[in-house]
Amino acid sequence: MYGRYKSGEPIRKLALAYRINRSNVDYLMKLINHHGIEILDNTSKTHYDPEWKKQIIEEVIIGEKSVYQTSIKHGLSSPGVLCNWIKQYKTAGYVIVEKRKGRPSTMKKPTKKYENMTDAEKIKYLENKNLYLELENDYLKKLDAVIQKRKQQPPKK
Structure with missing residues (x-):
């Protein structure tokens, strides 16, 4: 097909x-134009490092790059892969969630209430919550800046 192209x-x-x-x-x-025909040689399922995923997701969200171009740049099999990552990232509270392999456990783990946590667990919980709130705040500030920028642009005819 590529030869015909x-x-x-x-x-069409x-x-x-x-x-x-x-x-x-x-x-x-x-x-293929960007990476060469070798990009098609990868026949095994690819595992992506969570830090690499986060970097690509932030390139789209914060860097305001297109999903399509970013997917090509990083050699993803389709732009839908990146769209799914972004959706999961936003749903999970701006944290990369790794899919677990195998059948999920049917037993539910009991969650500790804040009052029953040890001091070390409380610190870890509060650090995670603080990080989440900082990321959420940064995102909202950048979103507000984008909205303000769009409001200042003259309307299209």
């Missing part, structure tokens, strides 16, 4: 010939 065949025709969505063909061609 390089020889000048339009993406390739999508029809291979019965693939045109946007998927376009993404695949851009991915």
Whole structure:
């Protein structure tokens, strides 16, 4: 398919010939152009480091880069992967949540009440809560700045 694309065949025709969505063909061609044909050699499931995920997510959220371009830059299999990461990141309170392999446990772990925690547990709990609140505050400040910036722009005709 890539050879046909390089020889000048339009993406629309390739999508029809291979019965693939045109946007998927376009993404695949851009991915190969950026990383080379070797990007397709990865046949095993890829595990992504949580810090690397966070860096990419923040590149989109804080750096205001597009999901599409960021996905191509980092060689993700589709932009949907990054969209899912961002959705999970926001849902989990701006913390990277790793998927666990295997069947989830059916037994629920009892959660300790704050009053029953040891001093070390209380400190850890408060540090995590403080970090969450700091990240939330930073996000809201940046969101407010973006909104203010958009309000100052003249309306489009």
